[in-house]
Amino acid sequence: MRMRQRVWGVLSGLVLVVLGIGLAWYEGPLLLRDFAISSNMEAATQARLVKGRCKSRLIIFFCDLTIDQNLGGATHQTELSYLFVDMPFSDHNVRLLSPKDDRSIVTTDVGQEMLWNRVLTLGGMLIFCLAGGVILPLRKKAVPASA
Numbered sequence: 593m594r595m596r597q598r599v600w601g602v603l604s605g606l607v608l609v610v611l612g613i614g615l616a617w618y619e620g621p622l623l624l625r626d627f628a629i630s631s632n633m634e635a636a637t638q639a640r641l642v643k644g645r646c647k648s649r650l651i652i653f654f655c656d657l658t659i660d661q662n663l664g665g666a667t668h669q670t671e672l673s674y675l676f677v678d679m680p681f682s683d684h685n686v687r688l689l690s691p692k693d694d695r696s697i698v699t700t701d702v703g704q705e706m707l708w709n710r711v712l713t714l715g716g717m718l719i720f721c722l723a724g725g726v727i728l729p730l731r732k733k734a735v736p737a738s739a
């Protein structure tokens with residue numbers, strides 16, 4: 593019985609660590625890119641929003657956006673994904689933005705306004721997943737007191 597609990601603890605921990613790594617892999621690059629371009633923005637006239645959807649689970653929002661850009665006569669598609677915490681039933685309208693010095697990069701006002709929120713949300717989720725992934729296999733089951 594004790595061995596089974598140990599195996600489940602290790603497997604649960606492994607799942608949490610993999611979930612944390614996947615979350616960092618999925619959200620991290622766009623977050624870093626948005627940090628690098630966070631100033632000197634203007635409306636992205638060369639781009640249009642093709643598809644956009646924000647879903648919420650309690651206070652956590654997941655936004656997936658597809659943007660078409662017209663660069664030099666060719667159309668390029670950009671996928672943006674945001675993860676942040678906000679009040680339930682919040683309404684988010686999206687405006688497309690580009691840095692003035694590089695029109696090939698497209699972001700949104702939501703992505704820029706929620707930049708620190710996105711950092712804290714991702715950081716909190718990573719701490720939860722990675723710490724849980726380490727603690728679960730190491731925890732000791734309490735032994736019930738005999739009467």
